[in-house]
Structures are given as structure tokens and as C-alpha cells.
Amino acid sequence: MEEVDFTSCPRVPGRAYNGANGKKIAVSFEDAVWILKFPPSAADKPNELSYSNSCVSEHLGSTVFRMLGVLAQETRLGTHVNGRTKVVCSCLDFTIPGKRFYDFCSIKNTVIDSETGGHGTELSDVLTTIDLQQFVDPVLVRRRFWDMFVVDALLGNFDRHNGNWGFLVDERTSLAELAPVFDCGSCLLPQADESIMRKMLSDEDELNARIYTFPGSMLKVGGRKINYRDFIAAHADPGLDEALERLLPRIGALDFGRLVDETPYLADLQRRFLKTYFEARRERIFAK
DSSP states (O other), X not given: OOOOXXXXXXXXXXXXXXXXXXXXXXXXXXXXXXXXXOOOOGGGSSSHHHHHHHHHHHHHHHHHHHHTTOOBOOEEEEEEESSSEEEEEEEEOTTTTTEEEEEHHHHHHHHOOOTTGGGOOBHHHHHHHHHHOOSSOHHHHHHHHHHHHHHHHHHTOSOOOTTSOEEEEETTTOOEEEOOBOOOTTSSOTTOOHHHHHHHHHOXXXXXXXXXXXXXXXXXXXXXXXXXXXXXXXXXXXXXXXXXXXXXXXHHHOOHHHHHHTOTTOOHHHHHHHHHHHHHHHHHHTOO
């Protein structure tokens, strides 16, 4: 992949973006508006690898979704210089032209009354909201929801909450559609520093702990977070089984190693770690 320096890209006024984990700005690049996501402050990170991991995870996660045939935000890695050179993830702004994003949290607030409000991730409430919302055909929304769950399980995403998926509404026609999957920065253990990577590469128990025990899903059943492996093995929902039938052949054929090899800015340790972690999750999360 070609390395890009976004430093000289003009800022786009009037654009602001929600979310945590680092600064976000809008820039113009190749006749489109891109969101530059900066890594969290280096002062909060123990070394350079964990400092830049969130941007790498954002890009790799979104790319895996697209490679598996699930509509996701286009991303690319680059650099930005402001005192020091930082690796950033650029994300195509899918609200341009003329579309407004409504997150699932907001939709849930208008559909059901629960103690946790729109932010609550109890699975039964989420599925009820999907069936009752009137933005997009519930059959299509359920399909997207379970496709997203399966890929998040593959990638170890621990932060797919109600605020980072939803719908786009055309402000001129009022027609609604599902928004591309986005906000994948919590995939592939972005907080792993060099010592954790080395330990997981050398200790099978450490690797297994981060597959079978944590990270888990933000979704809950009975107030407890879903364990990805256990939930999939239990065939807990027909929609989940249908998503597995759709996606498992694609997951098996996915050349993640090549993707990592073609990704710039990675240290050799990161490449080895990412390949090992992904392959272990692919083999063990979906084991029959």
C-alpha cells in the first residue's frame, strides 16, 4: 500500500466527529472528505507500538469487513506531522454528500423504554429495537447486525456499542439505508504493548486467555457480557447461524497474512503478533 503524508491536506471547516481515543479532524484528500483519526496521547502509552496500535486496528478491522463482503468504511493509513510524525488512520466520511447519520443508540431511545436507555446493550432489547424501528427493513438490519457480530468475534472487538453503528438518511429525499460499518479501533488487541505481544507469542496460555476469556462482546444476556466463543458454539440465535453460514467460507479463504504484509508502518513484532492472533481466533472461535 502506498504511504501517504496527510500533513499538507487542507482542513475541511464545519465538520466535527464524536468518539473517544484521540483527536479527529476532517481533511480534503483526492477530491473527498476524510476523517483523520490520531492515536491517543503518547504520554498514556508505554511504548511506540501501543501508541500507534489503535490506528492500525481501525484500518485492518475495516479492511477485513470489506474483504468479507460486509459494507464498511474505507480507510487507509498515513502520517501527519505536527511537531512529531504520527501514524494516523484516514476514514472516508460517508455522510457526504448530504446524508445524516443516526446511531442505533438514538433509534433505540425512540422505540423501547428501558432502564438503561439507548446505551443499553442487552441483546433482547437490541433485537426488539431492530424489529420495531422503521428506518430500514428489519430483515436487512438483523442480517447486518449478525454479520457484524461474527466479524467482531473474529477480530476480538470489545467495543461495538449502540453508538457506533446505525443508519444514514438522505436529507433531500428522507430515504434511509444502513451506514457502513465503522469504528473498528478496538479490534485486534489495540492496547497490547511490546511485552504483551512477546508474551502471547511465546505462551499458549496467554494467547488462549485472550481468545476464550476476553475480550468479550459489548452485547449482554441477562446483564452479563457475551463470550464470543461460547455464544457461537451454543448456536444461540437463528440469525447468528445464518450469518455463520454466509461468512465462514469467506473467513476461511481470507488471506490476512498478505493484508498485514502489505500494511505500512508496522514493526516486525507487530506483524508476527497480528498474524498469530488472527489465525488463532479464526481457528478457535469458530471451532465446531
